[in-house]
Amino acid sequence: xxxxxxxxxxxxxxxxxxxxxxxxxxxxxxxxxxxxxxxxxxxxxxxxxxxxxxxxxxxxxxxxxxxxxxxxxxxxxxxxxxxxxxxxxxxxxxxxxxxxxxxxxxxxxxxxxxxxxxxxxxxxxxxxxxxxxxxxxxxxxxxxxxxxxxxxxxxxxxxxxxxxxxxxxxxxxxxxxxxxxxxxxxxxxxxxxxxxxxxxxxxxxxxxxxxxxxxxxxxxxxxxxxxxxxxxxxxxxxxxxxxxxxxxxxxxxxxxxxxxxxxxxxxxxxxxxxxxxxxxxxxxxxxxxxxxxxxx
Amino acid sequence: xxxxxxxxxxxxxxxxxxxxxxxxxxxxxxxxxxxxxxxxxxxxxxxxxxxxxxxxxxxxxxxxxxxxxxxxxxxxxxxxxxxxxxxxxxxxxxxxxxxxxxxxxxxxxxxxxxxxxxxxxxxxxxxxxxxxxxxxxxxxxxxxxxxxxxxxxxxxxxxxxxxxxxxxxxxxxxxxxxxxxxxxxxxxxxxxxxxxxxxxxxxxxxxxxxxxxxxxxxxxxxxxxxxxxxxxxxxxxxxxxxxxxxxxxxxxxxxxxx
Numbered sequence: 001x002x003x004x005x006x007x008x009x010x011x012x013x014x015x016x017x018x019x020x021x022x023x024x025x026x027x028x029x030x031x032x033x034x035x036x037x038x039x040x041x042x043x044x045x046x047x048x049x050x051x052x053x054x055x056x057x058x059x060x061x062x063x064x065x066x067x068x069x070x071x072x073x074x075x076x077x078x079x080x081x082x083x084x085x086x087x088x089x090x091x092x093x094x095x096x097x098x099x100x101x102x103x104x105x106x107x108x109x110x111x112x113x114x115x116x117x118x119x120x121x122x123x124x125x126x127x128x129x130x131x132x133x134x135x136x137x138x139x140x141x142x143x144x145x146x147x148x149x150x151x152x153x154x155x156x157x158x159x160x161x162x163x164x165x166x167x168x169x170x171x172x173x174x175x176x177x178x179x180x181x182x183x184x185x186x187x188x189x190x191x192x193x194x195x196x197x198x199x200x201x202x203x204x205x206x207x208x209x210x211x212x213x214x215x216x217x218x219x220x221x222x223x224x225x226x227x228x229x230x231x232x233x234x235x236x237x238x239x240x241x242x243x244x245x246x247x248x249x250x251x252x253x254x255x256x257x258x259x260x261x262x263x264x265x266x267x268x269x270x271x272x273x274x275x276x277x278x279x280x281x282x283x284x285x286x287x288x289x290x291x292x293x294x295x296x
Numbered sequence: 297x298x299x300x301x302x303x304x305x306x307x308x309x310x311x312x313x314x315x316x317x318x319x320x321x322x323x324x325x326x327x328x329x330x331x332x333x334x335x336x337x338x339x340x341x342x343x344x345x346x347x348x349x350x351x352x353x354x355x356x357x358x359x360x361x362x363x364x365x366x367x368x369x370x371x372x373x374x375x376x377x378x379x380x381x382x383x384x385x386x387x388x389x390x391x392x393x394x395x396x397x398x399x400x401x402x403x404x405x406x407x408x409x410x411x412x413x414x415x416x417x418x419x420x421x422x423x424x425x426x427x428x429x430x431x432x433x434x435x436x437x438x439x440x441x442x443x444x445x446x447x448x449x450x451x452x453x454x455x456x457x458x459x460x461x462x463x464x465x466x467x468x469x470x471x472x473x474x475x476x477x478x479x480x481x482x483x484x485x486x487x488x489x490x491x492x493x494x495x496x497x498x499x500x501x502x503x504x505x506x507x508x509x510x511x512x513x514x515x516x517x518x519x520x521x522x523x524x525x526x527x528x529x530x531x532x533x534x535x536x537x538x539x540x541x542x543x544x545x546x547x548x549x550x551x552x553x554x
Contacts, residue, residue, distance in 0.1 A: 189377070
């Protein structure tokens with residue numbers, strides 16, 4: 001053992017070198033992670049602006065062939081917004097309530113263990129299997145919307161969304177300090193009111209973020225929609241009747257066409273999809289900020 | 297507004313662990329009773345059995361009888377939620393609701409139990425904050441978040457929140473252990489004032505505090521690790537601190553052990 005030095009001398013050279021080296025590695029890792037992201041955004045913006053015009057947002061592809069100029073994604077934007085909205089309306093309450101059960105009521109009981117297990121399994125379901133399930137169950141067995149239906153697409157998306165919402169909400173509810181539950185119980189507040197007025201508001205910003213991630217994830221799903229909404233070129237605002245379009249399937253359809261006009265439309269649709277997800281994210285952040293717990 | 301608590305033959309368990317054993321005592325109304333004793337001797341557990349907060353913990357259960365005047369708190373027909381409205385509680389760490397303003401924190405117990413009239417709420421919030429000696433400090437910022445106050449103010453806010461539902465009894469679980477001496481003094485003054493209206497039970501690790509604020513003191517002890525905590529003796533505070541009956545009590549308060 002060396003004698004401990006009492007002087008406050010300068011940092012040794014080897015430590016300085018190590019510090020610099022690790023700092024360099026951290027920056028390098030950051031750059032490596034960001035480069036593909038920036039490149040992706042840049043490429044989409046560069047190609048997407050070609051058809052980012054009024055016609056694109058106001059016209060469908062009805063009667064427009066791949067080699068024709070013009071046409072637009074109006075029908076696809078309508079379809080995506082409706083399908084994702086319905087999917088959210090189904091899966092957010094279901095997911096949040098399941099998470100509330102798991103954290104506040106189940107308490108590692110047998111039932112909550114079983115639910116947790118199936119949520120884990122559901123998280124791993126390949127998206128096309130969700131589409132096949134709805135195709136087989138809803139459209140073929142129950143015979144609803146056999147010609148394709150926006151709502152069937154929403155159901156397939158819900159299957160993918162629910163486990164994500166459950167997991168995100170569960171983690172956020174677990175982060176709510178037990179002190180707050182006890183404080184509320186000690187005031188003679190029943191458990192359900194404690195959950196509604198103390199626990200959920202405290203966890204709200206986190207839950208919103210989780211829900212947004214789930215929305216962003218399903219908004220880009222293509223496979224389950226291909227099997228359920230039966231891609232159309234025409235505008236269909238009714239998700240409960242007849243085939244609908246959606247942005248991912250529109251992109252898939254147009255990008256598969258060798259004509260430049262179609263490829264331009266695919267890029268613009270990709271840009272629109274990214275912008276919609278960004279707008280949703282922004283909105284969720286604003287809402288979360290409005291409810292953010294302050295102080296401390 | 298204050299009620300007498302009579303406990304007889306009370307045992308509490310956490311799952312298979314026997315936490316406190318055979319406790320019987322009487323807590324007089326409009327007085328302060330302090331619980332002292334080494335860590336892990338079951339003071340807090342016993343306190344939490346007095347408003348049925350013990351059973352909030354999974355696997356926890358209670359045997360024995362707790363009478364609040366003529367009502368048995370553990371009778372099968374009794375709703376624990378109603379018990380907690382009658383027997384309020386202040387915790388060791390200040391725990392204001394982080395999403396709520398100062399006003400809403402104090403009004404929380406009433407609002408969450410269905411009181412909606414604004415004028416009535418305003419009056420109760422003002423009275424409770426005055427009762428907790430906090431009104432002068434916060435009257436101009438009732439809309440600001442409760443979590444933005446200092447630790448001592450937060451604890452007084454929690455006391456205001458507890459008395460806003462007008463309980464009969466106020467239980468305090470080491471209310472000053474996270475506070476500085478000035479804030480502690482403020483809380484102790486408050487306890488002296490509140491005892492005119494409420495039955496107060498306070499758990500404390502600070503024996504000077506027990507001597508300062510309480511009328512009666514109960515000493516709890518534990519025979520060894522894994523053994524249940526027991527009530528050694530309860531008597532007037534002056535007697536406990538000068539001439540206790542039990543050797544263990546004397547050893548503890550004179551610092552010979554613990």
